[in-house]
Amino acid sequence: MTHRSKIALFSIVGQAAVFFPLYRTVRQATDAGIPLEAQISLWAAFFLKLLGLSVAVMVVGTILLQALLQIRSKESVFTVTDERDRLIEAQAVRNFCYVFCFGFFFGMLLVVLGQPASLLFHVLAFSYLAAGIALYLSYIFHYERGY
Amino acid sequence: MSSAIRNKIRYYRFMNGEMTQQELAERTGVTRQTILAIESDKYSPSLELAFRIAAVFQQPLEEIFSYHPEENNLSKEK
Numbered sequence: 001m002t003h004r005s006k007i008a009l010f011s012i013v014g015q016a017a018v019f020f021p022l023y024r025t026v027r028q029a030t031d032a033g034i035p036l037e038a039q040i041s042l043w044a045a046f047f048l049k050l051l052g053l054s055v056a057v058m059v060v061g062t063i064l065l066q067a068l069l070q071i072r073s074k075e076s077v078f079t080v081t082d083e084r085d086r087l088i089e090a091q092a093v094r095n096f097c098y099v100f101c102f103g104f105f106f107g108m109l110l111v112v113l114g115q116p117a118s119l120l121f122h123v124l125a126f127s128y129l130a131a132g133i134a135l136y137l138s139y140i141f142h143y144e145r146g147y
Numbered sequence: 148m149s150s151a152i153r154n155k156i157r158y159y160r161f162m163n164g165e166m167t168q169q170e171l172a173e174r175t176g177v178t179r180q181t182i183l184a185i186e187s188d189k190y191s192p193s194l195e196l197a198f199r200i201a202a203v204f205q206q207p208l209e210e211i212f213s214y215h216p217e218e219n220n221l222s223k224e225k
Binding site: 002004080081082083084085143145 | 176177178180181184189190192193196
């Protein structure tokens with residue numbers, strides 16, 4: 001497994017580790033039957049915290065993992081980003097957008113079909129998680145199988 | 148997922164003092180993983196990178212790389 005695949009694998013675990021505790025907290029608060037305006041505020045805070053914490057975990061985790069891999073393999077990690085890396089990144093980001101857009105429009109469809117508005121936020125939260133996983137799985141797939 | 152482009156990079160690395168993949172990667176400005184992917188026909192390089200690789204071995208482009216679309220079609224049919 002390449003170094004980039006290992007880091008992508010770590011990113012999936014990191015993303016899930018950040019997502020589920022935050023989601024559980026907001027779920028408990030919204031299940032308590034608070035008004036919709038307060039729920040929207042909680043969900044907004046959830047998405048901002050999710051973004052901030054995900055970035056922080058990814059940056060710190062990637063630096064630590066790179067250092068560990070460099071020590072273990074005695075080979076420099078990520079000295080350059082070349083044309084193949086950029087192609088794989090473009091493919092992975094495209095998959096991220098597909099999955100997130102699907103979740104977004106699916107959420108809108110549920111609201112149109114008469115489901116409660118709060119369900120939209122649950123769908124958006126899980127589509128963000130699924131899109132992130134699709135992003136990193138795309139990296140692993142292309143780095144392991146070729147592009 | 149193999150490409151229709153075949154190459155003789157491994158042969159020319161051997162003929163050039165058993166040049167390592169890392170050395171070739173450094174001389175062409177890409178990662179060792181990209182050289183490995185090209186050598187194993189998992190990735191078709193851009194025209195610019197193909198020229199840079201050929202220049203390292205001081206060979207014309209067509210000596211290093213060759214195009215075999217029929218092999219790719221056969222592998223898809225299988």
